[in-house]
Amino acid sequence: MSDFDPGRRRFLGHLGLAGLGALGASSFLSACASSASGPATGSGSGAVTIQSNLSSPQAKAAMEKLIETFNKQGKGTASLNTIASETFRTQLPTYLTSANPPDLYTWYAGSVANDYASRDLLLDVSDVWKSLGDYPQSLRTLSTDASGKQIFVPMNNYWWGFFYRKSNFAKWGVQEPKTWTEFLAVCETLKSKGVPPIGIGLGDTPWVASAWFDYLNIRINGAQFHRELLAGKQRFDDPKVKAVFTRWREALPYFDPKGKAYPFQEATTALLAGKTGMFLIGTFFADAAPKDALGDLDFFRFPIIDPAVPLAEEAPTDGFFASAKTANPTGTRALLTYLASTEAQEAYVKASSGIVLPANPKAKASDSPLVAKGKAMLDEAKELTQFFNRDSSDALQPTADTALTKFIDKPDQIDAILREWQAGAEKVFKG
Amino acid sequence: MTATISTTSVTPVRRRRRSARLSPLLVAFVLVPFAVESVWVFWPALQGFWFSLTRWDGMSSPAFVGTDNYVELAGDATFRGALVNTVIWLVLFGGLSVLGGFGMALVLQKERRGVGFYRAALFTPVVFSLVVTALVWRVFYQPDGIADTLLRAVGLESLIRPWLADPQTALYAVILPALWRQIGYVMVLFLAGLKAIDPALHEAARMDGANSWQRLRHVTIPQLKGVNAVVLSVIVIDSLRSFDIVWSLTKGGPYHSSELLSTYMYSTAFQSLRLGYASAIAVVIFVLALAVILGYLVRAFREEA
Numbered sequence: 001m002s003d004f005d006p007g008r009r010r011f012l013g014h015l016g017l018a019g020l021g022a023l024g025a026s027s028f029l030s031a032c033a034s035s036a037s038g039p040a041t042g043s044g045s046g047a048v049t050i051q052s053n054l055s056s057p058q059a060k061a062a063m064e065k066l067i068e069t070f071n072k073q074g075k076g077t078a079s080l081n082t083i084a085s086e087t088f089r090t091q092l093p094t095y096l097t098s099a100n101p102p103d104l105y106t107w108y109a110g111s112v113a114n115d116y117a118s119r120d121l122l123l124d125v126s127d128v129w130k131s132l133g134d135y136p137q138s139l140r141t142l143s144t145d146a147s148g149k150q151i152f153v154p155m156n157n158y159w160w161g162f163f164y165r166k167s168n169f170a171k172w173g174v175q176e177p178k179t180w181t182e183f184l185a186v187c188e189t190l191k192s193k194g195v196p197p198i199g200i201g202l203g204d205t206p207w208v209a210s211a212w213f214d215y216l217n218i219r220i221n222g223a224q225f226h227r228e229l230l231a232g233k234q235r236f237d238d239p240k241v242k243a244v245f246t247r248w249r250e251a252l253p254y255f256d257p258k259g260k261a262y263p264f265q266e267a268t269t270a271l272l273a274g275k276t277g278m279f280l281i282g283t284f285f286a287d288a289a290p291k292d293a294l295g296d297l298d299f300f301r302f303p304i305i306d307p308a309v310p311l312a313e314e315a316p317t318d319g320f321f322a323s324a325k326t327a328n329p330t331g332t333r334a335l336l337t338y339l340a341s342t343e344a345q346e347a348y349v350k351a352s353s354g355i356v357l358p359a360n361p362k363a364k365a366s367d368s369p370l371v372a373k374g375k376a377m378l379d380e381a382k383e384l385t386q387f388f389n390r391d392s393s394d395a396l397q398p399t400a401d402t403a404l405t406k407f408i409d410k411p412d413q414i415d416a417i418l419r420e421w422q423a424g425a426e427k428v429f430k431g
Numbered sequence: 432m433t434a435t436i437s438t439t440s441v442t443p444v445r446r447r448r449r450s451a452r453l454s455p456l457l458v459a460f461v462l463v464p465f466a467v468e469s470v471w472v473f474w475p476a477l478q479g480f481w482f483s484l485t486r487w488d489g490m491s492s493p494a495f496v497g498t499d500n501y502v503e504l505a506g507d508a509t510f511r512g513a514l515v516n517t518v519i520w521l522v523l524f525g526g527l528s529v530l531g532g533f534g535m536a537l538v539l540q541k542e543r544r545g546v547g548f549y550r551a552a553l554f555t556p557v558v559f560s561l562v563v564t565a566l567v568w569r570v571f572y573q574p575d576g577i578a579d580t581l582l583r584a585v586g587l588e589s590l591i592r593p594w595l596a597d598p599q600t601a602l603y604a605v606i607l608p609a610l611w612r613q614i615g616y617v618m619v620l621f622l623a624g625l626k627a628i629d630p631a632l633h634e635a636a637r638m639d640g641a642n643s644w645q646r647l648r649h650v651t652i653p654q655l656k657g658v659n660a661v662v663l664s665v666i667v668i669d670s671l672r673s674f675d676i677v678w679s680l681t682k683g684g685p686y687h688s689s690e691l692l693s694t695y696m697y698s699t700a701f702q703s704l705r706l707g708y709a710s711a712i713a714v715v716i717f718v719l720a721l722a723v724i725l726g727y728l729v730r731a732f733r734e735e736a
Binding site: 090093094096097119121202203204206257258260261262266394395397398401402403405406409420427428 | 489490491503508572573574575593594595596597598682684685686687698701702703704705
């Protein structure tokens with residue numbers, strides 16, 4: 001699947017669809033779709049068009065339901081336009097820069113949104129935020145651009161962690177590790193029992209490796225350094241970055257060798273079938289898991305390496321931003337206010353099957369022990385990061401994919417790899 | 432037939448005069464497509480040249496940077512790798528599909544019982560979309576997939592590797608499905624060419640005592656000159672634009688080891704959002720295709736003159 005886009009929570013789930021996206025055939029289709037629906041907003045009071053990349057069946061149905069409810073409330077009308085994720089990603093700049101763009105978009109918080117804001121493409125939604133007084137400060141900061149105005153309205157977030165099957169951990173006689181040393185000990189035990197300890201899926205989805213880099217970096221060098229590095233204010237050939245890889249190398253012998261060849265969806269299957277011990281992945285992977293396996297799933301946080309480093313977790317936040325050129329800013333803000341409400345967020349969580357946490361602090365998440373544990377983990381964290389591409393840009397992601405897959409293959413060449421990475425990153429930052 | 436010949440030979444003067452005055456219909460047939468092409472093909476192509484001299488992210492307006500992009504290309508190791516891979520691709524994919532297609536056409540040219548079935552079987556892969564082809568081959572290459580099972584069955588476990596994820600094998604593992612498809616296509620082109628050869632030539636050569644190798648070398652191959660030009664153009668163009676199969680199988684990875692100019696251009700343009708630099712790569716692809724095909728055409732014309 002051309003799921004190059006790491007931060008995305010919903011996946012098409014099938015290898016083939018993405019390939020179609022890559023062919024470009026579907027971008028033509030979507031271009032037609034968007035041009036058909038875009039101009040509908042021409043008259044200031046027309047329906048608000050919302051472009052959604054939530055194309056998995058459950059998420060799509062959940063969005064449809066939300067829009068239906070909004071339309072019944074009489075505060076305006078909205079129409080939903082669902083587009084395959086990969087197409088959405090490649091088309092988004094085109095949507096935003098077109099003369100008559102759709103009004104509202106599903107997208108990710110963080111520097112990906114701020115980048116568009118810096119080009120004056122996003123609608124100022126500070127008004128909407130006035131009614132979101134009880135949202136945590138972390139989400140407010142995340143939704144604020146460089147000039148101090150809010151440009152993003154979060155819908156929900158999710159977390160990353162080492163997922164495993166409780167029954168298998170019991171069978172192998174291992175416990176959740178808390179520290180790096182304990183983690184390596186668990187790996188050693190699993191390896192001695194003939195199970196590849198760490199699952200990964202880099203074939204077709206090489207960005208999954210970025211979770212390892214992100215986590216090792218925020219555990220060793222802290223979230224602040226991590227963000228500066230991803231913003232181009234630090235260098236990838238810095239000794240501090242090399243320290244990340246020195247740690248990583250300790251765990252490399254425990255990686256499933258087959259993980260290089262298959263995508264994360266198959267790595268999920270391998271984990272559920274007990275062919276790997278654990279898997280560092282975001283909660284979206286459970287979309288592809290059979291229902292009966294969900295109850296047996298548990299996770300632990302990425303092990304602590306240096307207790308002195310403030311605890312940070314990856315919590316990619318999904319939500320909405322609007323085009324600065326919308327013909328109907330009032331209607332767009334009304335829809336955003338509705339989408340941020342307790343009612344809408346609870347309805348979304350209920351209708352979509354994914355393991356997500358609503359952004360609105362008053363909205364209840366689904367009451368599974370797994371979700372409660374995830375929420376507790378994020379609440380405990382001093383800092384939240386998004387994900388490699390969301391904290392930097394989609395353009396920087398391929399440089400990470402190249403460097404990280406090469407490191408996993410050839411850890412000896414780390415110095416050369418980091419030099420190349422720095423050179424590649426400089427090109428991206430230069431434009 | 433005889434009537435036509437006599438008319439043309441009797442009235443050459445009138446014919447020439449008629450063709451000198453262009454019919455309005457003919458003009459329309461030339462100019463309308465030309466106008467459409469200008470807007471949809473030539474103008475964007477020319478713009479591509481202009482963009483290759485700029486720095487452009489697709490959102491802000493392009494900034495002129497002169498030949499900076501070309502200077503960067505000269506020192507770009509990934510670009511060099513992609514160029515080498517494209518040459519390997521051109522030689523292996525092009526060469527083997529010509530050899531394979533020609534061989535198959537020779538074997539299957541005689542009308543025998545069941546020959547239609549074999550021709551159809553070889554042509555079937557052409558019918559599939561390359562993305563579907565890629566899906567099938569991905570199943571073939573996946574860990575513990577068909578390729579690995581086959582190797583195990585014949586006791587060659589030691590050769591097993593992650594075919595698409597190993598930088599040593601990725602490029603070749605992608606060429607194979609592309610070949611699987613192209614051979615059928617080239618075979619059909621050659622079959623048509625072989626059918627057009629006058630059997631009397633072979634008859635005459637046989638009378639003169641030429642053996643089958645000599646007939647192939649001195650009768651069949653020279654007679655296929657027209658088809659060769661078509662096949663060469665098709666092969667060169669198909670090689671340089673090969674994108675879908677590579678993108679669906681490896682995306683040019685792992686770490687650029689199966690990168691072609693086409694995939695590098697795509698990822699530079701639509702992932703790194705460096706459209707100026709990507710346009711420079713596109714110009715290089717264009718020049719390469721033009722050079723190979725012009726080179727052949729010039730030679731072909733010189734031989735005819």
